[in-house]
Amino acid sequence: MIEFRDVSVTYPNGTKALDGVDLTIPDGQFVVVVGLSGAGKSTLVRTINGLVPVTGGELLVNGERVAAANRRQLRQLRSQVGMIFQSFNLVTRTTVMNNVLTGRLHSASALRSLLGWFRGADKEIAFDALERVGIVEKAYVRASQLSGGQQQRVAIARGLAQQPQIMLADEPVASLDPPTANAVMRDLQRINRELGITTVVNLHFLDLARRYGDRIIGMRDGQVVFDGTGEEADDAVFESIYGRSLTAEDVAETGPVA
Numbered sequence: 001m002i003e004f005r006d007v008s009v010t011y012p013n014g015t016k017a018l019d020g021v022d023l024t025i026p027d028g029q030f031v032v033v034v035g036l037s038g039a040g041k042s043t044l045v046r047t048i049n050g051l052v053p054v055t056g057g058e059l060l061v062n063g064e065r066v067a068a069a070n071r072r073q074l075r076q077l078r079s080q081v082g083m084i085f086q087s088f089n090l091v092t093r094t095t096v097m098n099n100v101l102t103g104r105l106h107s108a109s110a111l112r113s114l115l116g117w118f119r120g121a122d123k124e125i126a127f128d129a130l131e132r133v134g135i136v137e138k139a140y141v142r143a144s145q146l147s148g149g150q151q152q153r154v155a156i157a158r159g160l161a162q163q164p165q166i167m168l169a170d171e172p173v174a175s176l177d178p179p180t181a182n183a184v185m186r187d188l189q190r191i192n193r194e195l196g197i198t199t200v201v202n203l204h205f206l207d208l209a210r211r212y213g214d215r216i217i218g219m220r221d222g223q224v225v226f227d228g229t230g231e232e233a234d235d236a237v238f239e240s241i242y243g244r245s246l247t248a249e250d251v252a253e254t255g256p257v258a
């Protein structure tokens with residue numbers, strides 16, 4: 001469970017990115033966070049694995065206070081939390097397999113990590129992760145030779161290889177075309193349902209948010225201004241979250257779902 005209790009984040013330059021956020025995310029939920037650029041979506045997601053420190057209130061992940069975590073506890077927390085990014089963050093000059101295996105580093109000894117030695121069991125976990133996102137046949141291809149959608153799937157597989165309890169995704173489909181964006185969202189949804197991994201995804205397209213979010217959190221100026229289901233999040237709700245009328249830019253696609 002993830003619990004935000006009156007959480008605020010003020011960056012060192014004085015920008016208040018989160019302002020009194022109260023949220024409880026139960027295990028296994030698929031949550032989509034929406035809001036305009038600058039609303040605080042990335043900050044919210046990055047507090048969960050301690051990438052951005054909370055400066056006010058309390059954030060608990062599985063009952064542990066993230067702010068109180070020492071280095072070892074923070075490492076432990078991060079091993080339970082997979083993360084994917086808009087830009088995939090792969091090492092593109094090496095193979096898909098090597099990228100996915102880096103998801104196993106959390107559970108390897110320092111020496112093995114340093115030398116990049118992996119056990120057979122790690123490889124099995126990596127293959128299983130690649131199978132779940134449907135690209136096991138690319139295991140020994142260089143990551144640079146894959147399309148954007150395939151690279152994002154490798155990033156998901158790397159996160160899965162960590163065997164996490166929570167998966168965070170910061171604008172995972174912002175660089176992808178609509179059919180590919182849908183395919184990647186379906187992978188995330190399937191993994192959530194099959195493995196029960198709590199998933200928190202930032203999106204700025206309202207159609208994708210409605211289609212995939214079991215729960216939608218609307219952010220504006222660092223505050224939660226909407227918390228409800230996809231069905232409840234109609235155009236009027238999105239207009240109130242965005243503080244303006246909707247435009248074509250707010251929708252990922254107009255064509256049929258791939």
Ligand SMILES: Nc1ncnc2c1ncn2[C@@H]1O[C@H](COP(=O)(O)OP(=O)(O)OP(=O)(O)O)[C@@H](O)[C@H]1O
Nearest residue numbers: 011013015017035036037038039040041042043044
């Ligand atoms: N490292 C940082 N230092 C200072 N200010 C920051 C930092 N990161 C984000 N901010 C500011 O905090 C506010 C919230 O940013 P955040 O990135 O969380 O929003 P967002 O909703 O994810 O927007 P985007 O989709 O553009 O990333 C913005 O005003 C942003 O400029």
